[in-house]
Amino acid sequence: MKTTNDQKELLDRLLRGDLPDKEGRFGPFGGRYVPETLMPAINKLTDGVLRLLPSENFKKRLNYELKSWVGRPTAMTNAKALSELWGSEVWLKREDLAHTGAHKINNAIGQAILAQELGATRIVAETGAGQHGVASAAACARLGLPCTVYMGQIDIERQAPNVERMYRLGAKVVPVTSGDSTLRAAIDEAMRDWVSDPVNTHYIIGSAVGAHPYPYLVRELQSIIGKEAKSQLEEIAGLPDAIFACVGGGSNAIGLFHPFLGDKNIKLIGIEAGGKGKKLGDNAATLSSGNKTGVLHGAQSILLYDENGQIQETHSVSAGLDYPGVGPEHSFLKYVGRVEYKNATDSEALDALKECCSLEGILPALETAHALAGAKKWSSQNKGSRILIGMSGRGDKDMPILRKYIGIDKDDKPNATV
Amino acid sequence: MLPYKKLQGALNSSQGTALIPFITAGYPTCNSFLKNLEEISQIADAIEIGVPFTDPLADGVTVQKASFQALKNGVSLSWIFDQLSNKKFEIKIPLLLMSYLNPLYAFGFDRLAKYAKNNNINGIIVPDLPFEECEPLKRSLDKEGIALVQLVSPETPVDRLETICKKSRGFVYAVTRTGITGKETSLPKNLTNYLDTVKELSPIPVCAGFGVRKREQVKLISKHADGVIVGSALLKIIEGNKDIVKFLSSLKDF
Numbered sequence: 001m002k003t004t005n006d007q008k009e010l011l012d013r014l015l016r017g018d019l020p021d022k023e024g025r026f027g028p029f030g031g032r033y034v035p036e037t038l039m040p041a042i043n044k045l046t047d048g049v050l051r052l053l054p055s056e057n058f059k060k061r062l063n064y065e066l067k068s069w070v071g072r073p074t075a076m077t078n079a080k081a082l083s084e085l086w087g088s089e090v091w092l093k094r095e096d097l098a099h100t101g102a103h104k105i106n107n108a109i110g111q112a113i114l115a116q117e118l119g120a121t122r123i124v125a126e127t128g129a130g131q132h133g134v135a136s137a138a139a140c141a142r143l144g145l146p147c148t149v150y151m152g153q154i155d156i157e158r159q160a161p162n163v164e165r166m167y168r169l170g171a172k173v174v175p176v177t178s179g180d181s182t183l184r185a186a187i188d189e190a191m192r193d194w195v196s197d198p199v200n201t202h203y204i205i206g207s208a209v210g211a212h213p214y215p216y217l218v219r220e221l222q223s224i225i226g227k228e229a230k231s232q233l234e235e236i237a238g239l240p241d242a243i244f245a246c247v248g249g250g251s252n253a254i255g256l257f258h259p260f261l262g263d264k265n266i267k268l269i270g271i272e273a274g275g276k277g278k279k280l281g282d283n284a285a286t287l288s289s290g291n292k293t294g295v296l297h298g299a300q301s302i303l304l305y306d307e308n309g310q311i312q313e314t315h316s317v318s319a320g321l322d323y324p325g326v327g328p329e330h331s332f333l334k335y336v337g338r339v340e341y342k343n344a345t346d347s348e349a350l351d352a353l354k355e356c357c358s359l360e361g362i363l364p365a366l367e368t369a370h371a372l373a374g375a376k377k378w379s380s381q382n383k384g385s386r387i388l389i390g391m392s393g394r395g396d397k398d399m400p401i402l403r404k405y406i407g408i409d410k411d412d413k414p415n416a417t418v
Numbered sequence: 419m420l421p422y423k424k425l426q427g428a429l430n431s432s433q434g435t436a437l438i439p440f441i442t443a444g445y446p447t448c449n450s451f452l453k454n455l456e457e458i459s460q461i462a463d464a465i466e467i468g469v470p471f472t473d474p475l476a477d478g479v480t481v482q483k484a485s486f487q488a489l490k491n492g493v494s495l496s497w498i499f500d501q502l503s504n505k506k507f508e509i510k511i512p513l514l515l516m517s518y519l520n521p522l523y524a525f526g527f528d529r530l531a532k533y534a535k536n537n538n539i540n541g542i543i544v545p546d547l548p549f550e551e552c553e554p555l556k557r558s559l560d561k562e563g564i565a566l567v568q569l570v571s572p573e574t575p576v577d578r579l580e581t582i583c584k585k586s587r588g589f590v591y592a593v594t595r596t597g598i599t600g601k602e603t604s605l606p607k608n609l610t611n612y613l614d615t616v617k618e619l620s621p622i623p624v625c626a627g628f629g630v631r632k633r634e635q636v637k638l639i640s641k642h643a644d645g646v647i648v649g650s651a652l653l654k655i656i657e658g659n660k661d662i663v664k665f666l667s668s669l670k671d672f
Contacts, residue, residue: 023550031551033519035476037571037596039548040578178482179472188475195476196597198573295519295546296473308494309524311472 011336015262019332024212027335029302029328032211033295034191041198046213048118053220058117065109069142070099072106072224076232077391081359086376087383091240092391093229095252096364100135100165102393103225103252108135108204110221112143115202122197123147125204126190128155128183128248129320129367130162131393132206137171139204147171150189152182155319162397180313183248183323187297207249208327211298215327222255229388230259237386242267244375245390246367247341248284248321250330252392261338270330271374273316274343280304284314286326287334287341301328317346317405318366320393344373350405352376353395365393366401420563425512425540425588428463429623429644435636436463436645437670438625439652440516442484443467443501444493446657451498452505454662459509461666466543466647469495469517476545478600480650484657495525502537512540514567514588519547519555527558534564541565541588549582556585567591572612576619583620590620592643594628600650601629605638613642637672 010027013019024030024046032042052058066072074097079090095103108125115123123145127133133149140147149166153175156163166173179185187205194203208218233239243260245253247270257268275283283289286304294303296311304312304324316322333339344352349366352373357363364372368391375389395402419427429436439462444451458465470488474481495517502513515534522530522544534542541564547555549568556566565588570579573596583590592613595606606612609626616624626639627647636646648669655665 032548033546033551034548035545035571035593036548036569036582037573037593039550040573040575178479179486184473188473191475192478192598196601198596294523297475298546303520305520305524307524308496309471309521310489310494311520 007336010332011338014332020212020216024216026329026332028293029300029331029335030212030215031300032298033300034211034298035195037195038198042211045118048114049213049217052114052117058113061113062110065113065142066106066224070105070109071097073228073232074098076229076236079360082356085359086379088379089237089386090375091233091237091386091388092362093225093256093388094391095225096362096368096391096394100131100138101396102131102135102365103222103255104132104135104206104393105138106224106255107206107218107221107251108132108139109142111202111204111217112136112139112145115204116143116145118202120200120202121145122201123204124150124190124193124201126150126183126186126206128152128186128322129318129365130155130159130166130397131320131365133171133173134162134165134169136204136206137166137169140171141169148193149173150176150186150193152180152186153177154181155183155186158401159319159397160400182319184311191297207251208254208329209249209297209299209325215299215329218251219254219258219329222251223258225252225255225390226257226259229256233388239263240266240388241385242269242378242382243388243390244269244271244371244378246321246371246392247272247287247326247330248323248367249325250327252390254327254329256390257339268339269374269378270339270341271370272341272343273318273321273370274345274348275315275317276346281313282315283343284316284322284324285343286324287330288343293331296325299328301325302331302334317349317401318370320365320367321370342374344370344377348373354406362391363395364391365395366398368392421535421540422563422565422587425464425565426622428512429589429625432463432645434670435640436623436625437666438462438464438466438645438647439666440466440468440647440649441656442470442481442488442653443498444470444488444491445484445653446487448491448493450656451501454656455509456507457662458666459511461663462511463645464512464514464540466514466516466649467498469498469515469521471518471521474518476598478598478650480600480653484653495521499533499537509538513538514541514543515539516543516545519544522555527555531558531562531564535562539564541567543567543569543591545569549585569593570616572596572606572608576615579616580619583616586622589623589625589645590616591647592616592624592626594626594630597628599628603629605629605635610638610642613639617642633669633672636669
């Protein structure tokens, strides 16, 4: 994509730290599109975020939890077998090793501490794949806050192991049967809860989406992924040629990409869910297939919607990517041409998952498998490159889906005779 | 007369409390839309027409259900304008559209203002558009004299209330309580104080909505506001195939 001076200037503003601006805008994206009842809470949260995030007290409390409870820094793994097979030097940033099994915990514990500092007495959260729900439940248990998680009925069925984990961790899980019964409907319902008690409740949104200050807050809390990755690679191998992350709402991707945005010779590539194919409704490839700006869940961003402005149902084998929108900063990064967005289909992701399991001994989440699939494809055209892949989470939660989609082949049988 | 002035005038000159019923267009069936509109127009002071949306996050289960059914029936903003321009009867009272932002955004703001004007729509209510973000839509609507009705809530601080009331056109929509539409909880105890404050700050009529479903509530609100908006309770009457006019008259019968 050709970039104009205007787009260059916008990217420079982002790199200087001037975006989002006071209105919560990243150029034409972002903003605060919420009911009036939430505006005072949004303003209070914005003030709180700007005051607490840079404060020594908050940083000390957060770093303590990240180190001693989450298990940071997470490892940087050299994927030797994948490197050989793909003809590239492949590095994996292991968020799957973080407590509760995904990057989601970085945001959940950060927001829970923030909520407590701001006087919230109750937490609500939404979840798609269940990873954010589990992370929020764990963070709330750790801090002694009651937690309610909204989860689409379809996701409850396809991510069953995570539902039980949330119960064990003391959260209340509320099934959502309205709308499309997946992540999007769960966000609608969590917002309905929040609007009912905006003074005492804090909504821990799980991705870099929503009204300002959420996209900024989530990006700041997730940027630890990219900061660690940068210093780890600089020490062991040198900076990569390209970085890959899966993108649903886009929190792990923004966290991994953000510290590298200024390194303009490093390619940044987000991989969305290509689902069953290119037809509208068969995928969740918001940025890689669409270009229409709209407003959903509090922010202006690129969305999948029809000619009447109705939000489209999406499909992906991975619940965490099954979302018709994307965080406003990703729309911005596409707009200014700094990040490229592509997609991987369900079957490409499933193949990548199998390959990573058997060659590296790592079971990635289905979401993460999209990043692996995208990296493999890119690698075949760019042999000899050094690439970094964000391993956003582990795939233990996906066993019911894997059973359904891959089944147990004869060769896979655990007790097959040799 | 400019559409927003007509709306404001109608609310000012209403006998007692102005009644603004809300219906979701094309619910329960497409055919019911104009029929219900005609019937309600005999007793109401203005009518709020709900444009269905896939993600109605300020609405409770009743409006959600109506919205999803209307979408299944194929209802859209274009369809609503089409129905209004082809109707065979005249509606003398002001009409409002209630829509989330994205359907309006997809339709185009300037185009929306023109279609609204041509179809005798006097005002538009957008529950997910706080006044900080309303400029682009307001600019388009202002050109045609269509009201962008602003909402205030019990959470709105006084200085902010003042700004919003000044910015609103037609009337100020005072949300009675935190939360979503149609919840069957009693109205908050401090409701009358809150409404009095809004009344005092607002240069234009104030109408209260969210959870209004009984005569006693309308009676109480009537002393502190110029009108009431009744949505979920009416949708339940429509859903149960009960007498709409009888229900609406009963609300004002005190």
